[in-house]
Amino acid sequence: MSDKRTAIKIFEEMATLLELQGANPFKSRAYTKAARELQQHEGQLSEWIVSGAIHSMKGIGKSLKEKLIELVETGKIREHEELRASFPDGLMEMLKIPGLGPKKARTLYQELGLSNIDDLEEACLTDKLLPLPGFAKKTQEKLLQGIEQLRMYQGRFRLNQALPYAKQIIADLRAMPDVEQVELGGSLRRWKETVKDLDFVVATRNPEAVMKAFVEHPLKEHIIAHGPTKSSITLSSGLNVDLRTVKPEQYPYALMHFTGSKEHNTTMRKRAKDRDMKLNEYGLFRGDTLVECSSETEIFAALGLHFVPPELREDRDEFEWAEKADHPPLVELSDIQGIFHAHSTYSDGSATLREMAEATRDMGLTYLGITDHSRTAYYAGGLSIEEIQQQHKEIDELNQEWKDFQIFKGIESDILGDGSLDYPEEILAQFDFIIASVHSQFNMSSEEMTARIIRAIEHPSTTMLGHPTGRLLLNRDSYPIDIYKIVDAAIANNVIIEINSNPYRLDLDWRILGYGREKGLVVSVNPDAHTIPGISDIQYGVGIARKGGLSAKHVFNTYDLPTIREKLG
DNA sequence: GCCGTTTTCGGCCCGACTGTTTTCAGTCG
Numbered sequence: 001m002s003d004k005r006t007a008i009k010i011f012e013e014m015a016t017l018l019e020l021q022g023a024n025p026f027k028s029r030a031y032t033k034a035a036r037e038l039q040q041h042e043g044q045l046s047e048w049i050v051s052g053a054i055h056s057m058k059g060i061g062k063s064l065k066e067k068l069i070e071l072v073e074t075g076k077i078r079e080h081e082e083l084r085a086s087f088p089d090g091l092m093e094m095l096k097i098p099g100l101g102p103k104k105a106r107t108l109y110q111e112l113g114l115s116n117i118d119d120l121e122e123a124c125l126t127d128k129l130l131p132l133p134g135f136a137k138k139t140q141e142k143l144l145q146g147i148e149q150l151r152m153y154q155g156r157f158r159l160n161q162a163l164p165y166a167k168q169i170i171a172d173l174r175a176m177p178d179v180e181q182v183e184l185g186g187s188l189r190r191w192k193e194t195v196k197d198l199d200f201v202v203a204t205r206n207p208e209a210v211m212k213a214f215v216e217h218p219l220k221e222h223i224i225a226h227g228p229t230k231s232s233i234t235l236s237s238g239l240n241v242d243l244r245t246v247k248p249e250q251y252p253y254a255l256m257h258f259t260g261s262k263e264h265n266t267t268m269r270k271r272a273k274d275r276d277m278k279l280n281e282y283g284l285f286r287g288d289t290l291v292e293c294s295s296e297t298e299i300f301a302a303l304g305l306h307f308v309p310p311e312l313r314e315d316r317d318e319f320e321w322a323e324k325a326d327h328p329p330l331v332e333l334s335d336i337q338g339i340f341h342a343h344s345t346y347s348d349g350s351a352t353l354r355e356m357a358e359a360t361r362d363m364g365l366t367y368l369g370i371t372d373h374s375r376t377a378y379y380a381g382g383l384s385i386e387e388i389q390q391q392h393k394e395i396d397e398l399n400q401e402w403k404d405f406q407i408f409k410g411i412e413s414d415i416l417g418d419g420s421l422d423y424p425e426e427i428l429a430q431f432d433f434i435i436a437s438v439h440s441q442f443n444m445s446s447e448e449m450t451a452r453i454i455r456a457i458e459h460p461s462t463t464m465l466g467h468p469t470g471r472l473l474l475n476r477d478s479y480p481i482d483i484y485k486i487v488d489a490a491i492a493n494n495v496i497i498e499i500n501s502n503p504y505r506l507d508l509d510w511r512i513l514g515y516g517r518e519k520g521l522v523v524s525v526n527p528d529a530h531t532i533p534g535i536s537d538i539q540y541g542v543g544i545a546r547k548g549g550l551s552a553k554h555v556f557n558t559y560d561l562p563t564i565r566e567k568l569g
Numbered sequence: 570g571c572c573g574t575t576t577t578c579g580g581c582c583c584g585a586c587t588g589t590t591t592t593c594a595g596t597c598g
Binding site for chain 2: 024025026027028029030031033034058059060061062063098099100101102103104133134135136138139142186197199224225226227228229230231232242244256258260262263266267268269270272273278279280281282420
C-alpha cells in the first residue's frame, strides 16, 4: 500500500478509536478532516514531506505533521498502535451495525466485554443488555435488526439497484394530493456509485397525511422511524428510504440540505456564518429574518455562488468552481454522439453485430465502436485471427448500408502479463481503434501492475485504456495501482481512458477525474455493453463524468462522426 | 487537534427521532 493510503487509513481509524475512547469529539474530527485533506492531494506522503507541500495542507498542524513524518520514517505511528491495542478489532466491525455508535459500543465492551458481532447477537438474544444504563428491550431488538441487515445486504446498493426504487417511490409520492413538490435528494441525487439509502424531500401543507401514507408504502418491510416531519422505512429489498417533509416555502432550503454531502453542507453553513447568516433545512436567515429564495439557485446566489449541480456537492472543489462565472456546463447524456466498447456474439455478447449496430442507431447515435474480446480471453470467446478477418468483412458490408452511421473496427485487447497487447503488429494495424484492458493476473505489486499498464498505454496501437482499476463495486477492490501515474502516462501518449459505465464498475473513479481534467486527460464514456439494454448504461457513466466535473469537450464520444473518422483515421 | 482581520484561547454546523429517561444522550445524516 502506498504511504498516502496507509496514512489515510490510519487517520480514519484513529478518528474512530478516539470516539470509542470518549476523547474530545473535535480531536476525532480533526483526524477525519486530515484524512480527507490527504485524499485531495495527488502524489505520495514522502514526496510531500520532502517538498514541503505538507506544510500548506489544511487541517494538518504540528501534531499531525509529526505523526506523518513518524509514519514515513518508521512505517507506523506509535500513538495509533497504542490506541489500536486498547480495543479489540471486532469492536470496529460492531460500529458498522446501524444504530450502534461509539458510545454504546464502548459501554458494551467495558461492561459486558462484548467485542464482536456474534457475541453481541448472543447477548441481545439472552437479555444481557437490559441491566446497562441506556439500554432496554427496544435497543436490543434494534441491534438484532441492525445485525441482520448488515449481514444480509452489506448495507449498500449500486446505482442500478437503487434507481428503479427511487423512480417508483417518487412517482407514488407525486401522485399524492397533499404533495406539492417532491424530489430525490441524498447520495443518489449526487450520483454516488453506491448508496446506503434513498432520501426524499416533500413540500406539503399536510405532513401527517403524507407521512402516514409513506410509512405504509407497498414496498415497505418495516418502519424504522415515524415522526411528524421525518420518517424512515426499510424496503423488502433491504434498502432504507428516508422521507422529510417541509412547508412549501421551505422546500428549496430543505432540498439543498438533503442533497449535499455532510461535508458540503458543513462548508455551506460556514459560508453562511461568515456572511452573518445562518443556513439550515428551514431557510437562510440573517438574524431572525428569512433571506427569501425560491430555488436552490437563489440560495447559492445569496452565498456568492453560481448553481452547483447536485453531482458536485461533495466539498471537493465545487466552491472554487461555482465562484467563477464562466465555467462550462457539465456534459449531458444528449451530448453523446456514439459509443465505443461493446461486445457481440463474436465473443461473449448476446446480440449480433447487426443487432447491436441497429440498436445503437435507433438511440439516435451515429457510431458504434465494436470491441469483442481478444484471443487470450478464451473464457470470453476471444477472437482468433481468422474470426477477426470474418468480423471485419461483415463490418465492411454493414457500413455500406448507412451514410449517417458507422461501425468502427475495434478490439478489447487483453493487456498480457508483461504489458504487451494480444496480437502481432500486422493484425493490430487492421483495427480502427484498440481498447487495452487487464483481465487476468491481478496479483501483482502496485509497481509491477502500474508498469504493466503503462507499457500497454505506450504501445502505438493503443487508443483507449479499458476499466483502468478493475474494481467491481461491492464485490472486488481495485488491483493495486498508481492511478495518477496511469493518468499521466495516458495524457503523455494521447491515450483516452474510458469511464466504464457498467454500474458494477464505474471505472475510472470520479474522484480522479478532476486531476485528469486539469492535466488534459480525454475520457470516453463507454457502455461495455454485452447486451442491447447494456448500451443504455452510458447514462451511469455520463453521471460519473459530471460528478468528476467534466464538460463535453473532455469526453471523446461527444465528438460527431466526421470528427471521430478524422481522429481514428 | 486545528485555527486566527474575533489570532495563542476558545471556539469548532445544525437539527430530527428514538429510547431512555423525566430533561437528555446517542445516533444519524
